[in-house]
Amino acid sequence: MSLKSELHSHVASLRRYALVLTRDPVAADDLVQETLVKAIAKADTFQPGTDLRPWLFRILHNTHISDLRRARTRADAAPDLPEPIARDCQHTQLELKQVLGALDQLPEAQRMPIILVALREMSYAEAARTLDVPLGTFMSRLGRGREALRGIVRGVKRGELSLLKRKEGGE
Amino acid sequence: MTQSDHRDPALDPDLIAYADGALEPERMAEVEARLAHDPAAREAVAQWRHFDNLINTAARAGDAQPTNLRIAALERELATRLQRRRMRAALFGPGLRRLAASVVIFAAGWGAHSVYETQTKRVAGTYPGFIQPTLSGHYAYLHSAHQRAEFSGDRMPEALDWLSEQMQMRIESPKLERLGYEVQSARLVMAGGQPLAVFYYRNADGEQVTVSMTPRHEAPPVQGLRMADFEGERVAYWSSGPLHYAVVARTSAAGLTSLAAAVED
Numbered sequence: 300m301s302l303k304s305e306l307h308s309h310v311a312s313l314r315r316y317a318l319v320l321t322r323d324p325v326a327a328d329d330l331v332q333e334t335l336v337k338a339i340a341k342a343d344t345f346q347p348g349t350d351l352r353p354w355l356f357r358i359l360h361n362t363h364i365s366d367l368r369r370a371r372t373r374a375d376a377a378p379d380l381p382e383p384i385a386r387d388c389q390h391t392q393l394e395l396k397q398v399l400g401a402l403d404q405l406p407e408a409q410r411m412p413i414i415l416v417a418l419r420e421m422s423y424a425e426a427a428r429t430l431d432v433p434l435g436t437f438m439s440r441l442g443r444g445r446e447a448l449r450g451i452v453r454g455v456k457r458g459e460l461s462l463l464k465r466k467e468g469g470e
Numbered sequence: 471m472t473q474s475d476h477r478d479p480a481l482d483p484d485l486i487a488y489a490d491g492a493l494e495p496e497r498m499a500e501v502e503a504r505l506a507h508d509p510a511a512r513e514a515v516a517q518w519r520h521f522d523n524l525i526n527t528a529a530r531a532g533d534a535q536p537t538n539l540r541i542a543a544l545e546r547e548l549a550t551r552l553q554r555r556r557m558r559a560a561l562f563g564p565g566l567r568r569l570a571a572s573v574v575i576f577a578a579g580w581g582a583h584s585v586y587e588t589q590t591k592r593v594a595g596t597y598p599g600f601i602q603p604t605l606s607g608h609y610a611y612l613h614s615a616h617q618r619a620e621f622s623g624d625r626m627p628e629a630l631d632w633l634s635e636q637m638q639m640r641i642e643s644p645k646l647e648r649l650g651y652e653v654q655s656a657r658l659v660m661a662g663g664q665p666l667a668v669f670y671y672r673n674a675d676g677e678q679v680t681v682s683m684t685p686r687h688e689a690p691p692v693q694g695l696r697m698a699d700f701e702g703e704r705v706a707y708w709s710s711g712p713l714h715y716a717v718v719a720r721t722s723a724a725g726l727t728s729l730a731a732a733v734e735d
Contacts, residue, residue, distance in 0.1 A: 302556070303549045310545050315529035328538045335544035342551035351552070391524075398524045416490060417525035423492065442480035445518045452521070 309352050310335070312420050313359055319414050320363055322399060333366070334359040352421060356429040364407060401451035409444025412437055479514040489518045553691075554711055620657040629656040633667045637685055639712055644681040644733040646671050651679055680718040681733055689714070695730055697723055706730045 313334060317327035337358050338345075345354055402410055415426040427437035479485050487493040488501040505512045621629035626643055634641045636658055643653070651671035659666050664684050671679040691709030698705050706726045707716040717729045 302553055303546075306545055306549050306552070310541065311533065314535065314541075315532040318532040318535075319525060319529045324532075324535055327532065328535070328541060332538075332540055332544060335541065335548055339544065339548050339551055342548065342555050345552060345555055347552075347556040395524045395528060398521050399528060402525070413522075414525060414529070417522045418529055419526060423487075438483045438486060439481065442482070442486050445486070445521070446478075446480040446514070448521055449514065449517050452517075 305351060309355050312352065312418060313355060316356065316414060316418055317359065317363075319399075319402075319417070320411075322403075330359065330363060330366075333362050337362060350425065353425045353429045356415070356421075357431060360411060360429060360431075397452055398448070401448050404451055405444055405447055409440050409447060412441040413444045413448065416441060477511075479511050482511075485511060485515060486518075489515045490522070620655055622655055623653040626653055626656065633658055637665050637667060637683075639685060641667055641683060644669050644671070644717075645735050646679060646681070646729065646732050649728065649732055650674065651677075677720065679729060680716075681729075682716045683713050686712055686714050695727065697726060710734060 310331065313331050314327060317330040317334075318324060321327045321330055334355065338355060341358070345351070402413065405413070411430055412426065415421065415429060416423070421429070423437060423441075424434055427434045430437060432440070477485075484493060484497060484501050488498060493501065505515065619632065621632070630641055630643055633656065646653070650673045652673070654670040654672050656667065656669045659668060664687075666682050666684045669681040671681070673679075686709055692707060692714065693709075695706060695708045697707075703718050703720055704723070704726050705716055705718045706729070707714065708730065709715070715730070715733060717726060717733055719726055719729060721729070
C-alpha cells in the first residue's frame, strides 16, 4: 500500500474515532484537522518503518485530552450525533443513546480504551501504545471501563423502569 | 465450581480478549468451558459485545460524512512531509548502502550535466582523442556564458545570502568540511531557465567534488537517491523538500553516498 493510500485509510479511522469522542461531526473534523496540523509539524519526529496509525492516533488522543474546549463541545453537542441506525429501529437508537451517554460519564482513561477497541482497527498493543500506557494498564482500564459502562447503563434502565411504573401507578 | 471460576470479569484479560475475538483458539475453548458454568461472566461478555457493536456503529457514521476539503489538503501535505522524512531516513539510516547500490540511468534533460553527457557521448569513438577534451572545454565555455555570479571560498556567508535571495529560498552550505573538503567557490548559473547554485570543493589529495541545488518548483521529486556514471565521473542526485540536489565526484558509490548524506545534513 502506498503512503498516500495508507494515510488516507488512517485519516478515515481518525474521523471515526473523533466522531465518537466528540459526538459532533463538526467538532470531530476540527479535531482531525488539528491532529493533522500537529502531525505535519511533527513529521520529522516520525520514525520510518514504524506503524503510522498509532502515531497518528496518539497525536489525536493528546490533542483531545489537552483541549478543554472540545470537552465542552461534546457535552453541548450530544444531541447532534448522526443517526447511524435505521430510523425504524427506535429501540436500538435509544440503546445507542444510552450507551454513548454512559460512555460520556466514564473517565477519559477508561473511555478511550473502549472506543479504540470498538473501532476494531488495532491490536491491544497498538491501542496501548496510542494511549502511551503499558499493555497491562490498558487491559485493566478496558475491563474496568466496560464494567462501569454496564453499571451506568443498568442504572439508567432501572431509572426508566421505575419512572414508567410510577407513571402507570398514577394513571 | 471453585472460587477462581468467579473472577471479576473486569480483571480477567482472557475474558476481555474472548469478548473481542482476540484470543487464541485453544484459550478460547478454555474460556467457553468456564462461561458454561458462570452466567455472570456470560452476561458480562454478551453486554460488552453489544456495547462494542453499538459504539462501532456510531463510529462508522463517520464514513457517511462528506469529504472535508481542509482535511484532504492537510492529508496531502502530511503525505508529502512523511515521504520526505522517509527519504531523509534512507539517506542517513542503515539502508544507505543498499540504496546506493541501486544504480540507475541518469535521466537526460536535467541541468547542464545532460549537455555534457549527450554531447561528449556523441563524439566518443568518432574523432581523435584530443577532440573530446576540446569539445568539453568548449561546452564549459558555453556553460560559463550562463553564469550569473561567482564567489570565492572565503566569501561563503555572503554567497549563501545572495544565492538564497536569487533562488527565493534559504540555501544552506553543503557540509563537506567534515569529510575533509574545502570549498573553493560558489556560483549561480542558469540551466534551462532555472537558477542552479553550484559549489566546488577540493580535499588535500586534490580530489574535486561539485554540488548543485536547484528549486524543484512543480516538478515531481526524484524518488530516493539515484546514481549514474559518465565520462569517468559519478553523479548522485535526489530531491528533498523544495530542491533537487546533485553531487558529482570521481569516487565509489559508497563515497558518493557519504558525500550526498553530508550535503543533506
